[in-house]
Amino acid sequence: NPSRRPLIAGNWKMFHGGRKGVELAQECATFAGGLPGVDIVVAPPFTALAAVASVLEGSPVGLAAQNVYPKDEGAFTGEISPPMLKECGCSWVIVGHSERREHFGERNTFVAEKVAATLQAGLLPIVCVGESLAQRQANETLLIVKQQVDAFLDILAQSKAAVAIAYEPVWAIGTGKVAGPAEAEEVHAAIRTWLSTRDEGLAARTRILYGGSVKPDNAAALLACPNVDGALVGGASLDAGSFSAIARAA
Numbered sequence: 001n002p003s004r005r006p007l008i009a010g011n012w013k014m015f016h017g018g019r020k021g022v023e024l025a026q027e028c029a030t031f032a033g034g035l036p037g038v039d040i041v042v043a044p045p046f047t048a049l050a051a052v053a054s055v056l057e058g059s060p061v062g063l064a065a066q067n068v069y070p071k072d073e074g075a076f077t078g079e080i081s082p083p084m085l086k087e088c089g090c091s092w093v094i095v096g097h098s099e100r101r102e103h104f105g106e107r108n109t110f111v112a113e114k115v116a117a118t119l120q121a122g123l124l125p126i127v128c129v130g131e132s133l134a135q136r137q138a139n140e141t142l143l144i145v146k147q148q149v150d151a152f153l154d155i156l157a158q159s160k161a162a163v164a165i166a167y168e169p170v171w172a173i174g175t176g177k178v179a180g181p182a183e184a185e186e187v188h189a190a191i192r193t194w195l196s197t198r199d200e201g202l203a204a205r206t207r208i209l210y211g212g213s214v215k216p217d218n219a220a221a222l223l224a225c226p227n228v229d230g231a232l233v234g235g236a237s238l239d240a241g242s243f244s245a246i247a248r249a250a
């Protein structure tokens, strides 16, 4: 879809929090300059955000945080607020990643609060949704993903921001098991329908990314699906060679 430029985002997880992150960001800035048709975003750990922001200044690569706390400031030891991320040079925030849902008990209501706080600060969320293996095997994929989307749908509809939703089946994250293009497209198309039922404009401007073991050799087939507008890449984003190959596939 021409109104939704491909978006390729790299989630570095808890890797490259210092000097290595700066080097990787430099390599991303270099290859992104040669790919004007694709939006590239990197999400380093908090400790590397400021240094990576300086490296990316003047480059087309966008900066994302991996998480955020939904208050502007206050007595919340160890947490980071949306305005702080904005001041640091971020334009994006990954919200509701399955690892946060699984290891840190983040529930749909809390994810929705984060989406609201992120938009309030003028940042764009990449909101993550996706079913577990047991849920897929029980044929509950669309039910679960719809519950996750419904939790933040009104918040997105009330904003005019061009946000991103990442469909990341939990069983495909970091496992090397990738959803087939047809499996991915089925869920992406369903998400698009739920968005358009709520607000046509929202459906038209929201980029729906696929995430879960995206690699250079499977990226093209996934990105060719009509409702796959990009990718959220974990492991393969830690290497500039594979990350740029995925971006070229878009």
Ligand code: PEP
Residues within 6 Å of the ligand: 011, 013, 168, 172, 173, 174, 175, 176, 211, 212, 213, 214, 232, 233, 234, 235, 236
């Ligand atoms: C992710 O962390 O969002 C992800 C999709 O990881 P991976 O590409 O390693 O499966």
